[in-house]
Structures are given as structure tokens and as C-alpha cells.
Amino acid sequence: MASPMHQVIAQDLRERIESGELLPGDQLPTELELRSRYGAARNTVRDAVRSLMTLGLVVSRQGQGTFVARRLEPFVTTLSPGPENGLSGTEGDDAFAEARRQHRRPSASVPRVETLLATRGIADELGVPEGTAVIVRRQERYLDGQPWSLQTTAYPMELAMQGAMSLLMAQDIPGGTFAYLRDTLGVAEVGHRDLIQVRPPTDDEARFFDLADNGRVAVVSCMRTGYQDTGEGPAPFRVTCTVFPADRNEFRISSGQVPPAQPAPAEG
Amino acid sequence: MASPMHQVIAQDLRERIESGELLPGDQLPTELELRSRYGAARNTVRDAVRSLMTLGLVVSRQGQGTFVARRLEPFVTTLSPGPENGLSGTEGDDAFAEARRQHRRPSASVPRVETLLATRGIADELGVPEGTAVIVRRQERYLDGQPWSLQTTAYPMELAMQGAMSLLMAQDIPGGTFAYLRDTLGVAEVGHRDLIQVRPPTDDEARFFDLADNGRVAVVSCMRTGYQDTGEGPAPFRVTCTVFPADRNEFRISSGQVPPAQPAPAEG
DNA sequence: GCAAATTTGTTCGTATGTATT
DNA sequence: CAATACATACGAACAAATTTG
Numbered sequence: 001m002a003s004p005m006h007q008v009i010a011q012d013l014r015e016r017i018e019s020g021e022l023l024p025g026d027q028l029p030t031e032l033e034l035r036s037r038y039g040a041a042r043n044t045v046r047d048a049v050r051s052l053m054t055l056g057l058v059v060s061r062q063g064q065g066t067f068v069a070r071r072l073e074p075f076v077t078t079l080s081p082g083p084e085n086g087l088s089g090t091e092g093d094d095a096f097a098e099a100r101r102q103h104r105r106p107s108a109s110v111p112r113v114e115t116l117l118a119t120r121g122i123a124d125e126l127g128v129p130e131g132t133a134v135i136v137r138r139q140e141r142y143l144d145g146q147p148w149s150l151q152t153t154a155y156p157m158e159l160a161m162q163g164a165m166s167l168l169m170a171q172d173i174p175g176g177t178f179a180y181l182r183d184t185l186g187v188a189e190v191g192h193r194d195l196i197q198v199r200p201p202t203d204d205e206a207r208f209f210d211l212a213d214n215g216r217v218a219v220v221s222c223m224r225t226g227y228q229d230t231g232e233g234p235a236p237f238r239v240t241c242t243v244f245p246a247d248r249n250e251f252r253i254s255s256g257q258v259p260p261a262q263p264a265p266a267e268g
Numbered sequence: 269m270a271s272p273m274h275q276v277i278a279q280d281l282r283e284r285i286e287s288g289e290l291l292p293g294d295q296l297p298t299e300l301e302l303r304s305r306y307g308a309a310r311n312t313v314r315d316a317v318r319s320l321m322t323l324g325l326v327v328s329r330q331g332q333g334t335f336v337a338r339r340l341e342p343f344v345t346t347l348s349p350g351p352e353n354g355l356s357g358t359e360g361d362d363a364f365a366e367a368r369r370q371h372r373r374p375s376a377s378v379p380r381v382e383t384l385l386a387t388r389g390i391a392d393e394l395g396v397p398e399g400t401a402v403i404v405r406r407q408e409r410y411l412d413g414q415p416w417s418l419q420t421t422a423y424p425m426e427l428a429m430q431g432a433m434s435l436l437m438a439q440d441i442p443g444g445t446f447a448y449l450r451d452t453l454g455v456a457e458v459g460h461r462d463l464i465q466v467r468p469p470t471d472d473e474a475r476f477f478d479l480a481d482n483g484r485v486a487v488v489s490c491m492r493t494g495y496q497d498t499g500e501g502p503a504p505f506r507v508t509c510t511v512f513p514a515d516r517n518e519f520r521i522s523s524g525q526v527p528p529a530q531p532a533p534a535e536g
Numbered sequence: 537g538c539a540a541a542t543t544t545g546t547t548c549g550t551a552t553g554t555a556t557t
Numbered sequence: 558c559a560a561t562a563c564a565t566a567c568g569a570a571c572a573a574a575t576t577t578g
Contacts, residue, residue, distance in 0.1 A: 004565060030543060041567045046544085054322065055468050055483040062544045063575030074465075080348070081523050191524025197342075198466055198488060198514035200323050215323040218486045218514060220466060227526050234525045246466035246486060253521060255349050256459025257502045258495050272546055298562060309548045314563085330563045331556030 009038050009048035017057055017068055028058060028066040054216055056247065072248040075102060075143060079194055079222070080254045091151070091224075091240060093176045099143060106148075109140040113170045115157060122154050125225050125239040133157035135167050137177075140208065147209050149249075153177075153240040159185065181237075189226045191234055197221045198246060209245040218246040277306050277316035285325055285336055296326060296334040322484055324515065340516040343370060343411060347462055347490070348521045359419070359492075359508060361444045367411060374416075377408040381438045383425060390422050393493050393507040401425035403435050405445075408476065415477050417517075421445075421508040427453065449505075457494045459502055465489045466514060477513040486514040 003011075016022050029037065034045040049066055052058045060066035078098060099106035114136050123130040135155045141148045160167050164184050167173075173180045181187040201211055201219045211217045223241045227234035271279075284290050297305065302313040317334055320326045328334035346366060367374035382404050391398040403423045409416045428435050432452050435441075441448045449455040468483045479485045491509045495502035 006565075032543080043568085044566060047565085049544095051483070054481070060544065061575085062573065063542075065543060065575095076463075079521055189524075191522065191526040193523075193526045194519075194521040195344075196464075196519040196521070198486060198517075213322070215319070216484075218466060227524070229525065234527055249466075251462075251464040253347055253462040253464070254459065255461075256457075256495070257497065258459040258461045259502055274546075300562080311549085312547060315546085317563095328563065329556085330554065331561075333562060 005038070005040050006044050006047035006051070009034070009040065009045055010051045012038075013048065013052060014055075014057060017052075022068050024068050024070040026068045028068065030065060053213065056216065059212070074248055074250045075099070075104060075148070076250045076252050077244070078252045078254070080252075091176075091178070091242070095141070104143045105145070107142045107145070108172075111170055111172065112138045113168060114138075115168070118154070122239060125223070125236060126154065126156055127236045128156055135160060137167070148244070150205065150208060150243045151240060152242075153238055155238050159187065159237070177238075187228050187237055189237075190229045192224050192226045195223045196251075197223075201243075201245070205243055205245075211245060220244045220246050220249060220251070222251075273306070273308050274312050274315035274319070277302070277308065277313055278319045280306075281316065281320060282323075282325060285320075290336050292336050292338040294336045296336065298333060321481060324484065327480070342516055342518045343367070343372060343416065344518045344520050345512070346520045346522070348523065359444075359446070359510070363409070372411045373413070375410045375413070376440075379438055379440065380406045381436060382406075383436070386422070390507060393491070393504060394422065394424055395504045396424055403428060405435070416512070418473065418476060418511045419508060420510075421506055423506050427455065427505070455496050455505055457505075458497045460492050460494045463491045464519075465491075469511075469513070473511055473513075479513060488512045488514050488517060488519070490519075 013022075013028065022028065028034075028049070031042050031045055031049070034040075034048075035042050038045060049058065049060065053060065057069055058066050059069050077095070096106045115133060116136060118126065118128060118130060118132045118134045120130050122134060123132060126132070126134070128134075133156075135157055137153045137155075139151045141151060155164075155167055159181065162185055164181055164187075166180060166184075167177070178189060182189075198218050198220055200215045201209065201217070203214065205211070205219055206214045209217075209219070221241060221243050223239065225236050226238045226240070228237045281290075281296065290296065296302075296317070299310050299313055299317070302308075302316075303310050306313060317326065317328065321328065325337055326334050327337050345363070364374045383401060384404060386394065386396060386398060386400045386402045388398050390402060391400060394400070394402070396402075401424075403425055405421045405423075407419045409419060423432075423435055427449065430453055432449055432455075434448060434452075435445070446457060450457075466486050466488055469477065469479055469485070469487045471482065473479070473487055474482045477485075477487070489509060489511050491507065493504050494506045494508070496505045
């Protein structure tokens with residue numbers, strides 16, 4: 001009963017959206033209209049609309065109006081190994097294959113490569129001393145031309161010293177680094193471990209993914225450490241961090257015996 | 269240069285927080301102080317502080333002040349099967365074991381049980397017709413007395429008809445439903461598939477997890493479909509949805525050969 | 537191409553309510 | 558009860574982006 005006016009207005013608008021009275025893409029009443037409809041000040045209706053924006057239910061554009069948000073078609077990334085190969089869908093060619101299965105057109109920027117000294121976090125994951133030289137390869141990845149994910153992979157410089165010089169080249173490695181390291185050095189990934197975190201985007205990430213009100217849409221960070229077999233147990237040799245905006249990505253993990261394929265979602 | 273005043277103020281405060289000048293738990297200057305410090309109106313400094321709240325950097329409490337947010341100690345849930353058993357850490361006794369390994373004290377509410385007719389979503393996952401009778405068991409789960417996750421599992425009513433009557437009882441099933449179904453009906457889970465989504469909390473979820481400004485902190489929803497072996501391939505027999513607040517939970521997934529244990533994080 | 541109208545964004549000022557100390 | 562601090566609400570003016578005539 002004692003709810004603040006802006007909450008009441010927000011709740012009312014929310015019900016009109018969720019009931020389907022206002023459809024995605026529809027324009028909400030203007031602030032002037034809402035002001036007279038609810039007998040409230042403009043700042044008050046703006047507070048109400050702002051809370052709907054925080055929920056991602058509406059978006060407003062200066063000079064145009066406020067509109068019911070369109071739901072983004074989620075893209076599903078598989079984090080567990082597929083039955084046919086030992087890979088999974090976050091990285092390289094395999095990510096591309098999964099994207100095409102979902103009828104999306106994947107693309108990626110030319111990799112940017114830098115060499116630096118391992119920070120504490122990277123060193124811990126790679127099992128090397130802090131300050132060890134590492135190669136970092138970065139890529140922006142797109143789906144249907146829209147920003148999809150940011151990927152950063154760190155390898156010990158050691159791998160290049162041993163002959164994997166292509167790691168240092170700022171260009172795609174045909175067939176993927178996975179196959180390249182196996183064929184060049186016999187370094188084969190026999191397992192990996194993912195750590196999934198959800199957090200607010202950095203400014204860079206918000207800019208790349210075009211996340212307007214900074215902080216509203218979270219990002220999912222997937223840090224994958226890849227292991228090779230050394231004869232004395234698995235040892236890490238690369239760590240990849242892939243960052244996805246949470247509002248348009250989902251993740252799938254299979255374990256044990258499950259049906260082979262997922263039924264394709266109904267499309268209009 | 270042309271940045272709005274509230275953004276400039278927010279950026280300045282943000283830098284003072286991230287540089288360590290203001291430590292977690294410290295009180296920010298009051299709105300009155302900020303107003304005179306930046307020569308801005310109170311509404312303007314409030315806008316600035318609000319954006320820091322959206323980022324989760326500060327929390328404000330009426331009558332007290334605004335404080336730099338304390339980082340929550342993340343809890344790590346393992347989504348992949350462990351080496352010793354065929355389970356993984358989201359559910360039942362296994363979740364409890366994982367919590368204790370991380371030196372947390374887990375607890376859970378007595379299950380609430382209801383029977384209902386499967387909605388479209390549940391029916392699709394269970395591979396039964398829409399409207400089929402299902403048993404739904406719900407639990408609130410806590411870590412060190414703090415709300416941790418909400419778990420809802422749906423089973424076909426068929427399982428109770430075949431003798432698994434405990435599914436209908438609003439009480440814990442000793443040893444877990446996993447073992448119960450195996451021992452009672454020979455229904456053993458041979459695999460499962462997870463779908464992980466990140467979304468704003470519902471009102472119920474925001475209330476349970478005590479997420480203040482509704483919509484700021486996302487929740488991670490993990491929907492796990494469990495499969496049994498029917499001789500004609502795996503068939504689904506249960507679907508569990510576990511919901512975690514994103515600001516205090518992380519997830520780990522292993523695949524292939526990886527080192528057995530994770531080094532315990534350094535503690536102060 | 538330009539000017540006017542429309543709509544949201546920013547900023548100011550003020551007053552009162554509510555929770556905490 | 559009083560003081561403090563954030564929450565809610567009203568009103569007003571101008572800026573910036575977009576659409577319309």
C-alpha cells in the first residue's frame with residue numbers, strides 16, 4: 001500500500017509488457033503522456049522507466065522514445081567435448097562449426113599478438129613462475145556481424161622457442177592452434193578445466209559489445225586451462241579466457257550418456 | 269570533455285575506490301559533502317552514486333550512508349562429474365560434500381512437494397506430453413546460513429506410481445533421490461545435460477537472495493536434465509533447475525585428463 | 537538544406553518522508 | 558527526541574538527438 005509512486009508506475013507498465021499488451025518493439029507512452037496518465041512529475045515517471053531499463057525490459061532512445069526491448073536470439077555454446085572429437089565449442093574452428101550448425105555466420109578479427117611477462121593470475125594457471133615470458137593472442141569474434149565474444153589466449157614463450165613460431169605471427173593459424181601445436185611439437189591437449197564467472201563488464205567490454213548503460217548487462221567469463229600429457233600427469237600449457245555478454249549467450253554441458261542431438265528450436 | 273557532470277563524478281569516485289583510497293566497508297562522503305565538493309546539485313551526485321550502485325561498487329543504506337561494497341567470497345560449484353563417482357556438485361548430498369570441502373557449512377530447507385501438470389517447458393525436457401502429471405520438489409539451500417541457491421526438480425508422476433512413493437513425501441530422502449530411484453526402481457542416471465542461462469532475478473528470487481535493487485545482480489540458472497538407460501538409448505527422467513545469485517558463485521567444469529585437485533586459494 | 541516540433545537526457549532547486557544513530 | 562543521511566517527489570529549464578514539415 002505504501003509503495004512509492006515510481007514503483008507503482010513501474011509495476012503497472014511491467015504488467016502491461018509482460019501480459020503482451022505492449023509487444024517487443026512497441027513504443028511506450030512518452031514521458032509527457034505517462035506524467036498526465038499517472039498524475040506524477042516527469043522525474044517520477046522517469047524513475048519508473050529507469051527501473052524497467054535496469055531490468056532490460058525497455059530501451060529508450062533520445063529523440064525517439066522508449067520501446068519494449070526485443071528479446072535477443074540466444075546463441076548456445078557447448079562447453080563439453082562432443083562425441084566425435086575431443087574438442088568443444090568455445091575455441092577456434094570448433095566454435096565456428098557450432099555457430100554454423102545454429103545457422104549463424106561466424107567471423108573473427110585477425111589475431112593481435114603481444115608478448116609480455118606473466119602476471120600472477122596467468123602464471124598460476126600456466127604453472128610457471130610469475131614474470132615468465134608468455135605469448136598472448138587476442139581476437140574479437142562476431143556472429144552475423146554482431147559482436148559475440150572476446151577471446152584471449154596465453155601460451156608460454158617456451159612453445160615458440162621450441163619451434164611453434166606461428167604463435168608469434170599476428171595471423172590466423174590454418175587448422176587452428178590446437179592442431180598446429182600437436183603437429184609441430186607433439187603438444188596435444190588431453191584435457192581442460194573451465195572456470196565460469198559472471199561479472200559486470202569492463203569499459204572495454206561494454207564498448208565492444210555495445211552494452212549501453214554500463215553495468216546493466218553482465219558478462220560471462222570462461223577461463224579455460226588446457227593440459228598436455230607429460231608422462232608425469234597432466235600439465236597446463238595454455239589458458240584461454242573467453243568473454244560473452246550474458247544477454248545473448250547460453251551454455252550447454254553434457255556428461256555421460258545423453259541423446260546425440262538437440263532438437264532444433266522452432267523458428268518463425 | 270563533454271561528459272555529463274554525473275558521469276564525471278562517478279568516474280572520480282570509481283577511481284578512488286579502485287585505487288584503494290577507499291576500502292571495502294568504508295563510507296563514501298555523504299550526498300551533502302559530495303554536493304559541495306563537486307559543486308553539483310544533490311540530484312546530480314545521486315545520479316553518480318546510483319551508477320556506482322548499478323556496477324555493484326557501492327551500497328547505500330538509508331539513515332546510515334553509502335559504503336564501498338565488500339567483495340563476497342565466491343563459492344565454486346563443479347558441474348562436471350568427479351573422478352570417483354558419477355555425480356557432480358549441483359545436487360543433493362554431493363553438493364553438501366563439495367561445500368564442506370570448501371569449508372562452508374551447508375544446509376537446506378525441508379523439501380516442499382507439489383504435484384502439477386507439466387507445462388510446455390517441463391514436458392519438452394522430460395520427453396512427455398504437455399499436461400502429464402509431474403512431481404515437483406523444491407528446496408532452499410544455504411551456505412553458512414546465507415541463502416545460496418533455489419532448487420526445483422520435476423519427476424514424472426509415473427515414477428511414484430511404479431513405487432517411488434518417497435518422491436511425494438515432503439521430507440528429505442536419506443541418501444538422496446539419486447540412490448533412492450536406483451535402489452527402488454532400478455532407474456539409474458547414466459548421463460545429464462546442463463543448460464546454463466544468466467538472467468535478471470524474478471521477484472521471488474530477489475527476495476530470497478536479498479538482492480536489493482531488483483535486477484542489478486543477475487542469477488545463473490542451471491537446468492539439468494537427467495537421463496536413464498532404456499536399452500533404446502538414453503531417456504530423460506528428471507529435470508532440475510538450480511538458481512544461483514551471480515555475485516557469489518562460480519562454476520568449474522573439467523574434461524579429459526586434468527590434475528586431480530585444485531590448490532586451495534590463499535586466505536588471509 | 538533548414539527550421540520546427542517531439543522526445544529523452546541533464547541539471548538545478550526545494551520540500552518532505554523514512555530509517556538509523 | 559533530535560540529528561543525520563538516504564529516499565521520494567514535485568517543478569522548472571535547457572541540451573541533445575531525432576523526426577517531420
